[in-house]
Amino acid sequence: MLTLFRNNQSTTVFLLALYAGVLHLPALLGWVQPPEKLAEGDGGLLYQTFFGRADRNVTFSAISAAVLVFLQALLVNRLADTFRIMDDRNWLPGALYVLAASCVPDFLFLSPALVAATFIPIASLRIFSVYKQTVAYGAVFDSAFWITVASFVHPPAIWGLAVAYFGLFSLRSFPAREQFVFLTGILAPIVLAVAGYFWVDQAADFWQMQLSRWAYLPAFSLGLDLYGSLKLTLVGLLLVACLLGFNIYYHKRLIQVQKYISILYWFLFAGLAATLFQFDLRLESLMLVMPTMGVFLAYLFQSTRNTPLLELFHLALLLVVFMLQFFLKFTP
Numbered sequence: 436m437l438t439l440f441r442n443n444q445s446t447t448v449f450l451l452a453l454y455a456g457v458l459h460l461p462a463l464l465g466w467v468q469p470p471e472k473l474a475e476g477d478g479g480l481l482y483q484t485f486f487g488r489a490d491r492n493v494t495f496s497a498i499s500a501a502v503l504v505f506l507q508a509l510l511v512n513r514l515a516d517t518f519r520i521m522d523d524r525n526w527l528p529g530a531l532y533v534l535a536a537s538c539v540p541d542f543l544f545l546s547p548a549l550v551a552a553t554f555i556p557i558a559s560l561r562i563f564s565v566y567k568q569t570v571a572y573g574a575v576f577d578s579a580f581w582i583t584v585a586s587f588v589h590p591p592a593i594w595g596l597a598v599a600y601f602g603l604f605s606l607r608s609f610p611a612r613e614q615f616v617f618l619t620g621i622l623a624p625i626v627l628a629v630a631g632y633f634w635v636d637q638a639a640d641f642w643q644m645q646l647s648r649w650a651y652l653p654a655f656s657l658g659l660d661l662y663g664s665l666k667l668t669l670v671g672l673l674l675v676a677c678l679l680g681f682n683i684y685y686h687k688r689l690i691q692v693q694k695y696i697s698i699l700y701w702f703l704f705a706g707l708a709a710t711l712f713q714f715d716l717r718l719e720s721l722m723l724v725m726p727t728m729g730v731f732l733a734y735l736f737q738s739t740r741n742t743p744l745l746e747l748f749h750l751a752l753l754l755v756v757f758m759l760q761f762f763l764k765f766t767p
Contacts, residue, residue, distance in 0.1 A: 437736060437749050440526040443516075447526045451512075452505055455533045459501035461760045462543035468763070469493055469544040470719060478547035480628055480641060481587040489545045496545040503549060504542075508532045510556035511729050518563045520695055520730060527737055532729025535673060538756050539666040541718040548709075548722040551589035554581045555702060555726045562599055563695055566606045575603060575613050579620025587628065591709035592723060596621065598705045602698040662762055663718075669755060670721060677703070677731035683738050684731065703727040 439450055461467040478487070489496045512529035515521050521528065536542055542549070561578040565571040578599045585592040600617060603609045632641040684696045706723035713720060739745045 437527065437530065437746060438742065440530040441523075442526065443524040448509070451508060451526055451529055451533065454530055455501055455505040455508065455537070458533060458537035458756065459497065459504070459543055461757070462497040462540070463494075463501060465493065465497075466764070467540045467543060467760050469496060470541045470717070479551075479587045479590045480632075481584070482547045482550060482589065486545055486547075486550065493544070497543060499545045500543055500549060503545070503553065504533055504536045507536065507553055507556065507726065508729070510553070510560075511726050514556045514559055514563070514726075515730055515733065517560065518692070518695055520692060521733060522737060525737075527733040528730050531732040531736060532725060534752070534756070535728045535732060536722065536725045538669055538673065538759075539718060540760050541666065542722060542725075543760075544719075546717075546719040546722065547589035548592075548717075548720045551585040551592040552722045552726055554585035554588075554592070555595065555706075555723065558582050558585075558595065558599060559698070559702070559726075562602045562606070562698060565603060566691055566694070568607065571607070572613065572616050575616045576620040576623075578603070579617045580624060583621050583624045587624065589709075589720075589723070591713055591720070594705040594709045594712075595702065595723075598698065598701040602701065605694055605697065665762070666718060666759055669759065670718070673728060673732070674724065676735060677728050680731060680735050684734050699727045699730055703731075 440447060456463070462469075486499075489499060508529035511532045512526055515528040516524045536549075536552075558578050558581040561574045561581070564574045568574070579596065582592065582595040582599055585595065603613070603617070629638055629641055632638045681700075685693050688696070703724055706721065706727070709723050710716070710720040736745060736749075
């Protein structure tokens with residue numbers, strides 16, 4: 436099946452949409468139940484405004500998640516193609532992002548982290564574009580702006596600002612004037628949001644809902660049952676595979692691509708930190724890691740020249756994913 440994505444034809448986008456639909460089909464048909472509802476006030480400013488009632492409608496939540504994952508897959512694939520991160524231009528990064536972002540039932544429904552994950556490839560596109568550019572004010576501003584907006588959807592996404600800041604340093608010189616532009620990119624959405632909430636006499640709600648939720652001490656009490664442990668094990672194995680494949684990612688790459696890969700690693704660690712430093716550990720918070728995981732899984736799959744073995748492993752992985760989705764239906 437993955438062979439279908441080893442090309443750069445525009446018509447493959449329809450196969451990608453079908454692939455996303457199949458992986459989300461159990462949720463779309465109501466065969467999978469969403470995770471526990473978010474606590475009141477979870478999510479940031481933008482999530483509460485636009486998606487605050489989504490968890491009350493399971494069908495809308497499942498459809499929105501499927502559409503969003505497909506659009507995010509297009510962004511991840513565009514990131515890989517634009518900056519020639521892969522050996523060949525193909526649809527593997529997008530397809531494997533869809534697989535990673537749908538591997539456990541908790542990911543199949545709308546959540547703040549899922550929406551915020553949209554801004555990771557968008558910000559990465561702007562960060563990567565500054566390489567060897569003499570003037571990059573727009574890209575510097577945009578990278579800070581979009582990650583700050585992501586934090587308005589899912590406050591812990593603010594960890595991505597550190598990645599953007601040091602990522603810009605690693606790609607080129609980052610003079611004081613551009614650092615001021617970066618700071619402006621952070622402040623601009625905050626000022627606009629505060630002004631908007633002040634206009635409707637809800638400025639205090641903004642500070643309480645948004646800024647107070649950026650970081651907590653790590654909460655390591657998961658309290659997982661067998662089902663939760665199986666889901667966490669699958670995500671953990673995929674994560675470990677991505678972390679241990681660094682020799683493949685860097686092998687015989689251009690310096691430019693190696694720098695891009697390092698920044699992707701930083702985004703992965705930032706996503707893990709954003710998941711840990713929360714008042715309530717939730718599996719769906721790991722969605723911030725998935726854009727990077729999609730690219731790294733594409734590297735691993737592309738490096739395997741034994742196509743039959745690769746397809747067998749992919750089918751086995753799909754089988755595990757669907758078994759987890761239907762696990763509760765076959766257990767008392």
